[in-house]
Amino acid sequence: MQMEWPTYLDEYEKLVIRMTTPRVMxxxxxxxxxTRVMxxxxRKHGILLEAVQVLTDLNLSIKKAYISCDGRWFMDVFHVTDLNGNKLTDESVINYIEQSLGTFHFESSKCFDGLTALELTGTDRPGLLSEVFAVLADLxxxxxxxxxxxxxxxxxxxxFCVLSLL
Incomplete structure (x- = not known):
């Protein structure tokens, strides 16, 4: 099956994507x-959270997890069981994990020259996003x-892709 590439990607970007797409074992x-999910x-922001989200959405229990990193590459390993404490045997669940975590998610656009990218992580609460935009508006x-x-x-x-007007 041929991969459909967004039109804004050049050949170098396509090569980087092919090389850095997560491999799931x-x-x-x-x-x-x-069952070990490796x-x-x-290094990509959000990959660990995405993995935990996929596993918990499938009602799997994460018994143990560890991360190895050399600065540029991660190896995330999760020891998981079903809710009954058994290894995963359902091929549809295994295939779903492999497909969900082993794909590259294209960004709809990029931050272009002259823009600043900001990032925020933490605990969600009502009004947080409104406060962030209020601070950016004040600035x-x-x-x-x-x-x-x-x-x-x-x-x-x-x-956030931000253009400062100061």
Whole structure:
């Protein structure tokens, strides 16, 4: 199956995407009492939260998790079971994990020259986004684009492309 590329990507960007798309491996043999979900990826904001979100949305129990990093590459390993404490055996669940975490998500646009990218992570609460925009407005900043992702009371990286008007 041929991958459809957004028109704004040049050949170098396509190569980087192919090289840095996360690789997901599911291992039922390496651990006695859990299935290991291993995600090998380039450093990308939000990949750990995305993995935890996919696993918890499937009602899987994360028994143990660890992250290895050499500064540019991550290896996230999750020891998971179903709610009954069993290893994963349902092929549809395993395939869903592999497809959900082993794909590259295209950004709808980019921060172009002259714009500043800001990022905020933390605990979500009512009115937080309004407060962030109020501060940016007080600083006379023009928000060109923003992306918000919340899950289970947490804010994943929120990206703002900002043009300062000061």
């Amino acid at each position: 599911i291992d039922n043999a390496g651990c006695v009492n859990a 995600i090998d990826s380039a 006379q900043c023009n928000v060109v684009e923003s992306k918000v992702w919340t899950h289970n009371g947490r804010i994943a990286p929120i990206g």
